[in-house]
Amino acid sequence: MNKQLWQDTFSVDFQLLAISSSLTDYQMAWHINERSNFSLKRVKDHFIELKKGHFLNTSCFQHQTDNISIKLLKNKLNESDAPQAFLIPEMKNIDYFLLIKDDTEELEILNVKSTLSKIKNVILIQVLDANRLKSVVNLMT
Numbered sequence: 001m002n003k004q005l006w007q008d009t010f011s012v013d014f015q016l017l018a019i020s021s022s023l024t025d026y027q028m029a030w031h032i033n034e035r036s037n038f039s040l041k042r043v044k045d046h047f048i049e050l051k052k053g054h055f056l057n058t059s060c061f062q063h064q065t066d067n068i069s070i071k072l073l074k075n076k077l078n079e080s081d082a083p084q085a086f087l088i089p090e091m092k093n094i095d096y097f098l099l100i101k102d103d104t105e106e107l108e109i110l111n112v113k114s115t116l117s118k119i120k121n122v123i124l125i126q127v128l129d130a131n132r133l134k135s136v137v138n139l140m141t
Contacts, residue, residue, distance in 0.1 A: 012136060014099045017127060020094055020123040022121050028119075031121075043060050043062045056077045059074045088136075091133070
């Protein structure tokens with residue numbers, strides 16, 4: 001019997017920063033707002049479906065303008081008893097992901113990285129290629 005591997009193809013239309021920090025989600029959002037021109041606000045939690053009918057959630061902060069959308073997502077899921085406790089399991093050492101969608105291409109990711117690296121409790125910040133993540137679908141809503 002022939003087996004076919006079904007593979008989803010996704011068009012990733014955002015830039016991605018990975019952040020390691022000991023700050024809580026609301027503290028991280030506050031520090032990002034203080035250091036940048038963003039105005040991240042807490043929005044409805046980001047839900048992902050692991051299995052049919054089984055959802056997990058993580059906190060989400062968002063800044064939205066006409067041309068720019070920025071989301072701060074916590075990597076550790078809110079339900080700690082879940083077998084998959086991370087939004088992106090292959091990046092367990094990362095605490096937050098900052099997704100940047102910029103239709104104008106005015107927002108330079110390296111400038112954002114440089115600005116946010118000055119936050120006192122940020123241990124690591126790096127630019128990621130979202131296309132290389134196995135679980136990139138978990139970042140999309």
